[in-house]
Amino acid sequence: MTLDVLEAADGATPSRNRLQLTVVEIRDETRDIKTFVFRSEGGVPAYLAGQSMTLKLELGGETLFRTFSLASAPDSTGTIAMTIKAHAKGRVTRWLHDELQVGASLEARSPKGRFTIDSRRTDRLALVSAGSGASPLMAMLRHLAATAPDLDIHWLHAARTPADVLFARELAALQMGMPRLKVGILVSRAEPGWFGFSGRLGRRLVSVALPDFGRREVFCCGPAGFMDEARLIHAAEGGARDLFHIEHFGAAKPAAPPPAPVDAPAQGYAVTFGDKRFTAAPGETLLQAATRQTVVIPCGCASGMCGTCRVSLVSGAIDMQHDGGISPEEEAQGFILACSSRPRSDVTITL
Numbered sequence: 001m002t003l004d005v006l007e008a009a010d011g012a013t014p015s016r017n018r019l020q021l022t023v024v025e026i027r028d029e030t031r032d033i034k035t036f037v038f039r040s041e042g043g044v045p046a047y048l049a050g051q052s053m054t055l056k057l058e059l060g061g062e063t064l065f066r067t068f069s070l071a072s073a074p075d076s077t078g079t080i081a082m083t084i085k086a087h088a089k090g091r092v093t094r095w096l097h098d099e100l101q102v103g104a105s106l107e108a109r110s111p112k113g114r115f116t117i118d119s120r121r122t123d124r125l126a127l128v129s130a131g132s133g134a135s136p137l138m139a140m141l142r143h144l145a146a147t148a149p150d151l152d153i154h155w156l157h158a159a160r161t162p163a164d165v166l167f168a169r170e171l172a173a174l175q176m177g178m179p180r181l182k183v184g185i186l187v188s189r190a191e192p193g194w195f196g197f198s199g200r201l202g203r204r205l206v207s208v209a210l211p212d213f214g215r216r217e218v219f220c221c222g223p224a225g226f227m228d229e230a231r232l233i234h235a236a237e238g239g240a241r242d243l244f245h246i247e248h249f250g251a252a253k254p255a256a257p258p259p260a261p262v263d264a265p266a267q268g269y270a271v272t273f274g275d276k277r278f279t280a281a282p283g284e285t286l287l288q289a290a291t292r293q294t295v296v297i298p299c300g301c302a303s304g305m306c307g308t309c310r311v312s313l314v315s316g317a318i319d320m321q322h323d324g325g326i327s328p329e330e331e332a333q334g335f336i337l338a339c340s341s342r343p344r345s346d347v348t349i350t351l
Helices: 091-099 131-147 168-177 203-209 224-236 286-292 328-332
Strands: 002-005 018-030 033-040 052-059 062-069 079-085 105-109 124-130 152-159 181-187 217-221 244-246 269-273 276-280 310-320 335-337 341-343 347-350
Touching: 018 079, 033 091, 052 091, 062 079, 062 091, 062 131, 079 091, 079 131, 124 131, 131 152, 131 168, 131 217, 168 181, 181 203, 203 224, 217 224, 224 244, 269 286, 276 286, 286 341, 328 335
Parallel strands: 124 152, 124 217, 152 181, 217 244, 269 347
Antiparallel strands: 002 310, 018 033, 018 105, 033 079, 052 062, 052 105, 269 276, 310 335, 310 341, 310 347
């Protein structure tokens, strides 16, 4: 895709993209997972069940951006929630768990993403998750409980131990009002008294836990290896590739870049990003150029899938080749993905 913007009109930068959040509740879910509930100044923007949101955090004098799935469903409570695991080596998630308190304020970007239950094409669903990957699927299930409680849904969730299972009580409660909801729990380390599934995700286990897996539309979230295995099993069981949806935040193997345009200047193109100025070499993406010159643009997968590096193109021309991380509606509003956009002229971008 090629996009040219000569110059944006005054006020074209979409302030609706920025939110001011206040923490109103923090809940312990498991030993290393907490739910953070926020209220947004001016009200929660419209969003879809399964979408994600990027937080802007100031840690030790450094500005960091991290994207997390929303665990809440669109409703009338006026709040929005994230269920986040504290990773042992995760600087941001560890800070959120240890330092963030009720009453604290922080900035965020409006919810976005194409991993939503609204994109479903069938009424026969499988929700497959591991660990905190249950978060966006719980948002979907909460939404369906309120809007389509009679759907045929099977949830298969994997956790390390029984104590690590997310949302266990709520899932049991939801089954009372959703007669066709079936829940299967898989733990890799079973304990005495555990009567659910044990072991690791595999085709044999899925054939027992979810025998019609290949005939269901799947929404899957978890570690990359877990999602890859689930996709292979679904395909082996005859599942259509376009009926298997994943949420992806981790780094992906980058595709080979296209050759630089023959008419590109040897010195590259000038990029203006707020009060920062840097140069993009011929054939280099905006994100690659910014990273090389220590300019921070929020990013997640860096492969055009997650949408975290979405910025607004104020002026200039770019070539963008992404992998679904931005919608046609967002493109029409002038948004681009920095990880997938290569300048064809000097450009100005903004968050």
